[in-house]
Amino acid sequence: MVSLCAGQGRDLLEVLADHPRRDDVRARLVELDPGNTAVARESGVAGVDVVTADASLTDHYLDMAPADLVLVCGVFGNITDDDIHRTVGYCTGLCRTGGTVVWTRHRRDEPDLVPTICEWFEEVGFEREWVSSPALDFGVGVHRFAGEPRPLVAGERMFTFVGYDHLREN
Structure with a gap:
């Protein structure tokens, strides 16, 4: 994990x-x-x-991946949309076949990015298990990996943590 x-x-x-x-x-x-x-x-x-x-550095996960459970909670609201998309791609190396990714993202901004994040996971071989109601101001997603894990490469950066306040200013 x-x-x-x-x-x-x-x-x-x-x-x-x-x-x-x-x-x-x-x-x-x-x-x-x-x-x-x-x-x-x-x-x-x-x-x-x-x-x-x-x-954000792949080096810290090389000996643990692919894992049964990957938590990406509190991350997607603090990085750019492009970095969210890139991180979803890296989850194919972090998660084993049949493993689960649990992720979170606020729903405060328009448009709500939660449905798009679900699509990004599904495009790279994850199956949607559960997503919290759009009526809530936060999103929680659970996706199971149905693909074959790709190897993580040392020295790569999955995302840059910029913070929610910075994202709102831009």
Whole structure:
């Protein structure tokens, strides 16, 4: 399992804390903010590697990919549309055949990009499992990979994190 821009790891660590199979999990959480990674490390869940680094670089996932579960939560609202599209493409190397990508994107801007992101995933071999209601101000998508994973190449940048405030200004 890999998590890009994992923050404090709450997407995974709180679920694993009391789970009977938590010792079976092998995960990598990559986050640039050392304060967040310090909190994530405090969880002490065995098998979870917390890395303080630039989550956009493929290097941090080479030995973990392809994974059963890929979390791209809190990323798509902070990068350009072109970078979202590019990152979706990289998910074909991050995710194993039959594996799942869970992603998020706000719905505050017009047009709502969530349907387009779904199309981008489907164009590269993912099948839509579930997407949150358009009535909500946030989108959550779950896509299962039906294709063959492509190898990740070292030294590549999947996206540039620019932040939502910067995107709104441009």
